[in-house]
Amino acid sequence: MGHHNRHFAGDPYANKGVWGPPTSTANFCEEDYAVTLYIAEFINTLTNLAYIYFAIRYPGPRAPSKKGGPTPPPSWKHPDVFSISLWVLGILSFAFHATLKHTTQYGDELAMLVLGGALLQGSWGPRSWVAGGVAWSITAAASALYLKTGQILHQVWSFQGMILVVGLRTFYLILGDRTTRGKPALPYPTRVYLVRYTWSMAALFFGYFLWHVDLERCSVLRSYRAAVGLPWAWLLELHGWWHVLTALGASLYVRLLRDLDP
Numbered sequence: 001m002g003h004h005n006r007h008f009a010g011d012p013y014a015n016k017g018v019w020g021p022p023t024s025t026a027n028f029c030e031e032d033y034a035v036t037l038y039i040a041e042f043i044n045t046l047t048n049l050a051y052i053y054f055a056i057r058y059p060g061p062r063a064p065s066k067k068g069g070p071t072p073p074p075s076w077k078h079p080d081v082f083s084i085s086l087w088v089l090g091i092l093s094f095a096f097h098a099t100l101k102h103t104t105q106y107g108d109e110l111a112m113l114v115l116g117g118a119l120l121q122g123s124w125g126p127r128s129w130v131a132g133g134v135a136w137s138i139t140a141a142a143s144a145l146y147l148k149t150g151q152i153l154h155q156v157w158s159f160q161g162m163i164l165v166v167g168l169r170t171f172y173l174i175l176g177d178r179t180t181r182g183k184p185a186l187p188y189p190t191r192v193y194l195v196r197y198t199w200s201m202a203a204l205f206f207g208y209f210l211w212h213v214d215l216e217r218c219s220v221l222r223s224y225r226a227a228v229g230l231p232w233a234w235l236l237e238l239h240g241w242w243h244v245l246t247a248l249g250a251s252l253y254v255r256l257l258r259d260l261d262p
Contacts, residue, residue: 013037022100025152028239029218032100044097047240050247051090055083057251082254085111085118086247093243106147109155113142115250116162122257123169138162170198170253173260194256201252207245214238 013033015021017040022032028044035042089111096108117139124131142158174194178185186194214221214237225233234240 019099019101023102024096024100024105025102026105027100028097029214029221030237030239031222039098040100041097041239043234043237043240044243045094047237047243048090048094048097050244051086051093051250054247054251055087055090081118082122082257085115086250086254089115090247109146109152110143112159113139113146113155113162116142116159116166119166119253119257120162122254123166123173167202170256170260171195174198194260197252197256201249201256204245204249204252207242207249210238210245211242214242 011032011034013031017033017037019040022040028041030041030044032040039045089108092104092107092111096104098104117135120135120138121128121132124135139162142155142162146152146155146158174186174191221236221238225236228236
């Protein structure tokens with residue numbers, strides 16, 4: 001059961017926060033307004049700073065060469081579509097978890113589609129007008145469908161479809177014939193390294209598993225949190241770990257795409 005049909009409303013302070021009672025269709029396992037009446041989900045909100053951190057920490061258009069050379073400028077000086085999309089996701093997800101309003105929920109979920117569009121463009125050619133046009137047309141269509149129907153499953157399926165296409169494209173860029181694209185062939189050891197790097201990066205999406213545990217075993221997690229008390233209970237806010245791990249995974253993935261230079 002996903003967050004489109006599981007809800008954890010009715011917490012003792014849920015109706016006392018400065019943002020008013022939650023109106024979002026998604027409400028996660030963290031107890032509402034338990035830490036401060038100014039932030040609905042304290043840990044789920046603050047962990048979104050990981051997206052912003054990695055957006056700022058990104059290097060410029062290409063990662064530094066393993067053979068040395070000048071270090072690219074940080075992305076806050078030369079932002080690109082990757083860093084901007086991750087920064088937007090961090091800001092809008094922060095607003096959603098802080099307020100638990102339906103309007104901010106839309107912002108959070110549309111920002112995920114924007115990140116998917118950025119990865120699509122990056123995997124097919126970050127400097128190609130055609131790739132950019134197709135990627136953002138898909139993003140716009142998926143966003144329009146979600147806004148029209150209001151069905152979170154449409155957003156989930158669209159985002160997962162984008163990530164699947166990007167993943168398949170990435171393996172093609174590593175294992176396919178680069179000479180057909182006017183690129184020098186990758187040596188076999190480099191291909192092995194990149195495949196291993198891709199899988200190690202994908203392992204960070206273990207956060208997606210934690211996201212589901214947070215939903216499906218909320219009562220158990222809440223009992224454990226009550227037993228250990230603060231601040232250790234914060235380590236069991238698994239949706240927050242989803243934010244941190246996916247932010248790290250996205251940053252590594254973008255670096256891989258920049259090194260592959262589609």
